[in-house]
Amino acid sequence: MAKNSAPPRAAARRALLQLTGVSRSYGGREVLHPVDLELAAGECVALLGHNGSGKSTLLRVAAGRDLPTGGTVRFDGLAMNENDPRIRARVAVVGDTVACYPDLTVREHLLLVAVAHGVADAADWVAQVLENRSLTERADALPSALSSGQMQALLLACALVRPRDLLLLDEPEQRLDPQARRRLAELLAAELADGVAVLLVTHHTDLALEIADRVVVLEEGRIVRQGAPAEILTAEAAASAGAR
Numbered sequence: 001m002a003k004n005s006a007p008p009r010a011a012a013r014r015a016l017l018q019l020t021g022v023s024r025s026y027g028g029r030e031v032l033h034p035v036d037l038e039l040a041a042g043e044c045v046a047l048l049g050h051n052g053s054g055k056s057t058l059l060r061v062a063a064g065r066d067l068p069t070g071g072t073v074r075f076d077g078l079a080m081n082e083n084d085p086r087i088r089a090r091v092a093v094v095g096d097t098v099a100c101y102p103d104l105t106v107r108e109h110l111l112l113v114a115v116a117h118g119v120a121d122a123a124d125w126v127a128q129v130l131e132n133r134s135l136t137e138r139a140d141a142l143p144s145a146l147s148s149g150q151m152q153a154l155l156l157a158c159a160l161v162r163p164r165d166l167l168l169l170d171e172p173e174q175r176l177d178p179q180a181r182r183r184l185a186e187l188l189a190a191e192l193a194d195g196v197a198v199l200l201v202t203h204h205t206d207l208a209l210e211i212a213d214r215v216v217v218l219e220e221g222r223i224v225r226q227g228a229p230a231e232i233l234t235a236e237a238a239a240s241a242g243a244r
């Protein structure tokens, strides 16, 4: 599982994830203009921006789920490719699409992921993750019987039941109630303390303020602001007040 010894959250650490001049076009329309972004172990970058600003596109490209039109994505020195087993073993993604087996229970999903990733004591880990995600009572339910918040909890649990050095999350706060959001913030803090790098796409500014080391704001596929969360979010609040 994640490393137990927490590296210091110092500013100058080697980048684990490195995007250099990354762009993405669809049908000749550039929705992501060349972007540079780096993320170190134990660091959290929150990606903010209006609907359609390119956050999910950036996350998919960063995860190797989509190829950039230009530029390069590297994970720990390797060209990012979701098919590379060295990368799959260390990168966990909760994307913007829901994919599960309709005939496997919550527990069976988690066991499948844990065993596929070679986790020792998989049943114990699964029990712990079920507990942490408040899914114990729904462990024997099929996906069709889950509420939307429980489904989101299952997707997160699938990322947490396996080893990871990099966690890529697309709006993990979606559909969670306030208590579950609080637990999400605690969970992400624990991941960072364990040295996991977290790239978080979110519309939840309080979460970004609490968790992120850096906030990056996208507008129409371009990074328009980045820096310390408090500073950037104050600038964002002022910009939206001015727009009203």
Ligand SMILES: Nc1ncnc2c1ncn2[C@@H]1O[C@H](COP(=O)(O)OP(=O)(O)OP(=O)(O)O)[C@@H](O)[C@H]1O
Pocket (backbone or CB within 6 Å): 026, 031, 049, 050, 051, 052, 053, 054, 055, 056, 057, 058
């Ligand atoms: N597969 C695709 N084909 C064509 N256009 C796409 C595709 N995926 C995304 N786009 C377009 O790229 C732009 C950025 O979309 P993206 O989903 O990255 O935005 P976002 O910032 O994540 O938005 P939201 O906050 O609504 O999730 C949008 O204009 C979207 O319509």
